[in-house]
Amino acid sequence: MFLRNIQLQREKVTSFSTYPFSIPAIHQLNGIELNKPVTFFIGENGTGKSTLLEAIADKCDFNTAGGGRNNVYDVDASESALGEYIRLAWLPKVTNGFFLRAESFYHFATHLDQIETGALEPYRAYGGKSLHHQSHGESFLSLFLNRFNGGAIYLLDEPEAALSPNRQFTFLRILHDLTKKGDCQFIIATHSPILLGYPDATILSFDNGKIEQVKYEETDHYRVTKYFLQHREKFLEELFAEEE
Structure with a gap:
């Protein structure tokens, strides 16, 4: 374990009525204790989970458009509003790692193409070829399999965005292999009920205006998916009836 605690420095905030402090979960944030190698952030869109993950990336000196400490490029609207x-709180402090931002991954792949020109071993840490020359899902897995290693913290914003269900299971195996030695930490914002099933992970919900730990079976991701799979016809009938 590396990152142990996240604190909002409330004394620095001049107004809690402006973004991002107007987001209920951020407004109520004091501190978060992290005590597991894998922590998930969950919640509806706009509840602040990506905002906080991006702020952590900013404090780690990772590129908030996506990448590590040495990936320097710009993407519009990628600056962290919360980072400062x-x-x-670290024990010990680590500087290695990566911030995956699914929505700007295309720009990260383009950035790699630019810096890898003329390299002796182009794309060695990314599967041996341009991420643009791989499918979206393949490029994500190439990143996880080749760029990720021990002694690091990884911040992932919706890694399931490019992964089929089977590829999500592959990612879970990668997660297991990287964390079993005890020298990797993951914080993952996700909507995937598959990823959330990872054993012995902490799940922090940003819903209901606060950040609180929940069990897997208590998440809407689990309950809604389970109900849909067990009662698909009834679910869809009720869903479409609402439109009439």
Whole structure:
């Protein structure tokens, strides 16, 4: 374990009525204790999970458009609005890692193409070829399999975005292999009920205006998916009846 605690420095905030402090879960944030190698952030869109994950990336000096400490490029609207207002407590402090931002991964792949020109071993850490020359899902797995290793913290924003269900299971195996030695930490914002099933992970919900730990079976991701699979016809009948 590396990152132990996340604190909002409330004394620095001049107004809790402006973004991002107007987001209920951020507004109520004091501190979060992390005590597991894998922590999931969950919640509806707009509840602040990606905002906090991006702020952690900013404090780690990772590129908030996606990448590590040495990936320097710009993407519009990728600056962290929260980064300067949080404090991270480490034991020990690590500088290795990566921030995956699914929505700007295309720009990261383009950035790699630009810096790999003329390299002796182009794309060695990304499967041996341009990420643009792989399918979206293949490029994500190439990143996980080749770029990720021990002694690091990884911040992933919706890694399931490019992964089929079977590829999500592959990712779970990668997650297991990387964390079993005890020298990797993952914080993952996700909507995937498959990823959330990872054993012995902490799940933090940003719903209901606060950040609180929940069990897997208590998440809407589990309950809604389970109900849909067990009662698909009834579910769809009720869904479409609402439109009439």
